[in-house]
Amino acid sequence: MYILLIGLVAIVLFIYYRFKYSKKIQVSITSKVSPVDSNFNWKSQQPLKIRPFIGKTNFNPSIGLKNITSTPEDWLLIENTYLKNIKVRKSSIENNQSKVLYIHEDIKAKLALAEFFQIVCQFLLSRYPKYFKLKNGIIHNLITNESFSINESNSIEILKILGSNIEEDFLIMFKEDEDSEYRVKSSFTGFPAGFDPSINYNKTISYIHKPVPQYNKLKFSMNKFFNNIKSQNLWVRFNWSIQTHSNLFTFNNHGRPGETMKKLNRKDIDFANGCFLRNERQCFIRLPKSNALVMTIRTYLTSMENIKNEEKIGNELIFAIDNLPDDLAYYKKRHEWGDALKEYLND
Numbered sequence: 012m013y014i015l016l017i018g019l020v021a022i023v024l025f026i027y028y029r030f031k032y033s034k035k036i037q038v039s040i041t042s043k044v045s046p047v048d049s050n051f052n053w054k055s056q057q058p059l060k061i062r063p064f065i066g067k068t069n070f071n072p073s074i075g076l077k078n079i080t081s082t083p084e085d086w087l088l089i090e091n092t093y094l095k096n097i098k099v100r101k102s103s104i105e106n107n108q109s110k111v112l113y114i115h116e117d118i119k120a121k122l123a124l125a126e127f128f129q130i131v132c133q134f135l136l137s138r139y140p141k142y143f144k145l146k147n148g149i150i151h152n153l154i155t156n157e158s159f160s161i162n163e164s165n166s167i168e169i170l171k172i173l174g175s176n177i178e179e180d181f182l183i184m185f186k187e188d189e190d191s192e193y194r195v196k197s198s199f200t201g202f203p204a205g206f207d208p209s210i211n212y213n214k215t216i217s218y219i220h221k222p223v224p225q226y227n228k229l230k231f232s233m234n235k236f237f238n239n240i241k242s243q244n245l246w247v248r249f250n251w252s253i254q255t256h257s258n259l260f261t262f263n264n265h266g267r268p269g270e271t272m273k274k275l276n277r278k279d280i281d282f283a284n285g286c287f288l289r290n291e292r293q294c295f296i297r298l299p300k301s302n303a304l305v306m307t308i309r310t311y312l313t314s315m316e317n318i319k320n321e322e323k324i325g326n327e328l329i330f331a332i333d334n335l336p337d338d339l340a341y342y343k344k345r346h347e348w349g350d351a352l353k354e355y356l357n358d
């Protein structure tokens with residue numbers, strides 16, 4: 012009888028510790044990243060063509076998430092825009108630091124940022140060994156010819172290093188307690204798409220999405236998604252907008268309630284160098300130790316001349332512009348550029 016009882020207790024303890032242990036050693040997405048081919052050359056990497064409006068019939072805001080866990084190497088990309096965009100980011104760090112970098116004054120935020128930094132370093136070393144080399148605790152970036160310490164512990168310095176070595180912006184979020192919503196606790200926003208990043212510091216997902224049309228319809232699914240992301244998962248979603256300037260760093264792309272918009276004529280717009288399709292490639296991961304959630308955002312600008320003459324997808328874009336629901340059309344400022352752009356694409 013005693014032997015049976017001892018056996019039973021041993022089994023229960025085994026299951027308990029196994030469960031606890033397996034929860035603790037959750038792996039991060041960097042654990043299975045393979046290097047790029049030996050003939051990879053960043054200068055010849057064409058930017059991804061993200062055209063989320065093609066083939067769609069419904070243009071209401073949507074979740075549109077795709078699980079890409081089986082290809083973790085697709086997380087952070089090095090393409091032929093690297094040096095040019097890193098230069099823009101460095102200049103924003105110098106001239107606009109309070110809008111670009113954020114770390115909440117809280118040890119949890121600092122630990123999560125430090126964990127994210129280690130994951131990014133591991134990723135760059137594993138994926139791009141030709142361009143990122145580790146020697147005596149220093150990582151040498153052979154594209155920029157600059158170096159940084161893998162042991163950096165100052166949060167502001169970590170943010171500056173990250174912003175100067177990857178093209179992706181990022182937001183690190185966690186909950187203050189189990190029942191609350193995720194809040195932004197640290198971020199690097201080199202390419203804001205039409206909002207002031209500092210307004211979102213330490214704010215919840217719902218607060219941040221207040222200006223987004225139909226957010227209430229997305230809220231439940233979004234929160235469910237955030238609660239369920241596992242640390243070995245990688246998810247992606249895309250968006251698109253139009254802008255009539257060439258800035259990656261902009262606070263003004265989105266229409267706000269009460270705003271008066273000025274309708275532009277075709278002659279007001281330079282379609283080769285001053286009118287762009289703007290896309291974001293947003294990736295979502297969870298950090299295994301801190302349990303924080305991270306969203307990385309890569310921004311692409313494609314000239315309208317390219318859309319029309321090289322890709323020849325003017326008709327698909329016109330269909331998307333025409334079929335935007337009124338609230339989203341206002342948010343995307345269609346009133347300003349819509350008719351002029353359609354006239355150009357139709358020509």
Ligand code: HEM
Nearest residue numbers: 072073074182195206216219222223233236250251265306
């Ligand atoms: C499943 C995840 C998410 C969905 C479905 C989603 C959805 C949206 C949508 C529909 C918009 C309008 C622009 C667009 O077409 O993309 C938007 C804007 C925005 N989202 Fe998200 N979002 C998600 C995650 C996040 C997260 C985690 C953050 C950061 C905490 C974030 C920050 C923003 C910001 C700053 C804007 C611009 C708001 C403004 O105009 O001021 N999003 N989002």
